[in-house]
Amino acid sequence: MTDPDASAPGATETDDHSAPTPPADEAQLGALFGPDSQFHRFFNDPRWALAVVRATVLEAAHPQIGAALADNSTFVAHPWRRLRNTLVSLQRMFGADDHTRQREAARLNRLHARLSGTDAQDQPYDAMDPQVRAWVVATLFESSVTMCRLSGQPLDRQSMERLYAEFQAFLAALGDAAGHLPPTVQEFWPYYDRVVEEELEHTEALRIILHQLFDHLPAPALLDGLPTVWAAGRALAGPLIGTITVASLPEPFRRRAGLPEVPGARTLMRSAYVAAGLARFLPDNWLRTENLVDLLNPSPDRDRDRDRDRDRDSDRDSDTARTATLTSLRDRMDQAGALFRLVTPFPVQHTPAEPTGALRNADEFFTEVLDQTGNGYLDWPDLAAMARELSTRLDLDEPEETRLYQAYAQWWRELQAALDTDGDGRVSKEEYAAATPSLAGPALIRVAEVLFDVTDANGDGFIDEAEYRTLFRTAFRRTMTEADTRYTRGAFVKDFLSFMSGRRRSTGYDPLLADA
Known part of the structure; x- marks a missing residue:
């Protein structure tokens, strides 16, 4: 017993x-x-x-x-x-x-x-x-x-x-x-x-x-x-x-x-x-699980989200109030962090405030983005984890989910052939660092194209604001004119390749594939 x-x-x-x-x-x-x-x-x-x-x-x-x-x-x-x-x-x-x-x-x-x-x-x-x-x-x-x-x-x-x-x-x-x-x-x-x-x-x-x-x-x-x-x-x-x-x-x-x-x-x-x-005696809204998760994983575009929510119709007042409360707390945490760094001798570490477009070194990119399972190597489960997260964000059904997995599987075969120099079936950090001039082969381009297709839910050939938010959980970060408020296939593929092969930080892709 x-x-x-x-x-x-x-x-x-x-x-x-x-x-x-x-x-x-x-x-x-x-x-x-x-x-x-x-x-x-x-x-x-x-x-x-x-x-x-x-x-x-x-x-x-x-x-x-x-x-x-x-x-x-x-x-x-x-x-x-x-x-x-x-x-x-x-x-x-x-x-x-x-x-x-x-x-x-x-x-x-x-x-x-x-x-x-x-x-x-x-x-x-x-x-x-x-x-x-x-x-x-x-x-x-x-x-x-x-x-x-x-x-x-x-x-x-x-x-x-x-x-x-x-x-x-x-x-x-x-x-x-x-x-x-x-x-x-x-x-x-x-x-x-x-x-x-x-x-x-x-x-x-x-x-x-x-x-x-x-x-x-x-x-x-x-x-x-x-x-x-x-x-x-x-x-x-x-x-x-x-x-x-x-x-x-x-x-x-x-x-x-x-x-x-x-x-x-x-x-x-x-x-x-x-x-x-x-803790059951605390107010109910203090204990709601979704509120706590929102605090732990805030939207990377909270300022724009807040401004947009303030412009919603009156039936969104409760959501706006909730967003404003969460945003206020996050802003206070940012201010506290800035103050703490000023008064302590500790070195500044990377935070989400680092500008979009800044480059990671190969070691950092391997650890933060490619090694999704955290075992120190790049292999198929890492790319499968990317496909799984993207499918979850987009709430994909078949056959779109399988198309995305197949595109990642093709990319893995390409990476394995190019980077696995010792033939052990996986790519070490050293093997990746020795061959980083470019990862943007045909298979990665195919991943970007399939990701665009499954994100473009209405099939009009563009990613609009709602579709963008579904994937990135944030509002548009691109500079758009009034006449061009949609994300084109070419621009999407270019940005995805810039992130995955150029190791550039991205307000959209970092929370999706790099953040904890």
């Missing part, structure tokens, strides 16, 4: 689990989603941040998931971008609109279908494996139950069964057949204990999360102007989050993985969960 202080067997949470959780049929499926769901009550709950971190660690400890994360994920180099995309996906899946949920489920299935391979020990992994997908859902459910217990607000029987039914419905919405998760809550806990005790390992992805990500987490865009303050805060918060997370993990797994038991860690863990639970 698992340690009751570290996991959440059903018997420790409620008095009776004899009644089975009924499987959700199609008529019930819609009722399990939407604003009245248990999930939505958790989504804006500060405690859920701790629960999601814990669930991510348990996912990474699964050999197949750990291998897929280590090979393909951008969570090390671009954690804030990954966070935003994950939250948007969860909102779509648990929202009230069934059409949106179906489209997102199809998108997730296409994404997972592209994540397969072998790990360093030649063991296969496949993100479409139904048992693997069931474990991801299991960690979210169990960590949500655990967060309630550790914060002194355990779920009652009805709430727990409702939450379990919602996560079962989430798995069903992805098209997975029933049976990969146990049908009832009382049957879930033996399943969970078995996986923890028999299948989880101290994977490379787990090691990176616990010993690298927390300690080297890059600053979110809001705090990019305060690198010294961020570094000081991270030095304290990183080990703290790691200690809290490890203390909350199941005891059998902690022992087998050799994770240390820090004195006082359990008391610290419970205190963190209780403190997060008390």
Whole structure:
């Protein structure tokens, strides 16, 4: 059995689990989603941040998931971008609109279908494996139950069964057949204990999360102007989050993985969960997840956005007020950063204020743009991550998504042929630096052309302001005359090549492909 202080067997949470959780049929499926769901009550709950971190660690400890994360994920180099995309996906899946949920489920299935391979020990992994997908859902459910217990607000029987039914419905919405998760809550806990005790390992992805990500987490865009303050805060918060997370993990797994038991860690863990639970008494608008994500990932064109929003019709007044509030806070952070740099002897680091068009050196461009997975090499998963981010921004369906992936695959073959001098199947930073006169071959031009085509949603041969904003999440940054307010194919391709091969900074492409 698992340690009751570290996991959440059903018997420790409620008095009776004899009644089975009924499987959700199609008529019930819609009722399990939407604003009245248990999930939505958790989504804006500060405690859920701790629960999601814990669930991510348990996912990474699964050999197949750990291998897929280590090979393909951008969570090390671009954690804030990954966070935003994950939250948007969860909102779509648990929202009230069934059409949106179906489209997102199809998108997730296409994404997972592209994540397969072998790990360093030649063991296969496949993100479409139904048992693997069931474990991801299991960690979210169990960590949500655990967060309630550790914060002194355990779920009652009805709430727990409702939450379990919602996560079962989430798995069903992805098209997975029933049976990969146990049908009832009382049957879930033996399943969970078995996986923890028999299948989880101290994977490379787990090691990176616990010993690298927390300690080297890059600053979110809001705090990019305060690198010294961020570094000081991270030095304290990183080990703290790691200690809290490890203390909350199941005891059998902690022992087998050799994770240390820090004195006082359990008391610290419970205190963190209780403190997060008390935040529920704060005003609701302070805790909305989308507001917090907006603060962490502000629009790079906030001044123009603010001016444009002020010109909206009266039905946009609430959005304008929200934008004005966020903009005011960001401006104050910029001012604080400028003042702090004036009164401290620390060297100035790169911030988003660096002018558009400035050149990066080869080493910086390789690290910030090309190496999307953060493993120190350029290979196919890095370019696939670019295609994935662009497809996500544009919310592409088939066949446009596949066209974009195929264009990037062709570019990878061209890069591999030109730059992989030692034949190891990947491009090192040194190999890239030795061959940087130009990357603008025919395949990269094709990527630019396909990206233009899929961004030009109405097919009129131009990218208008709305289409530009969909891709870059910012207003036009180009100088346009009144008669020419659209982005032409030639200008778009030129700017894309200038960024990707000329290593020029870009107000649009930096937040899209370079920022954390």
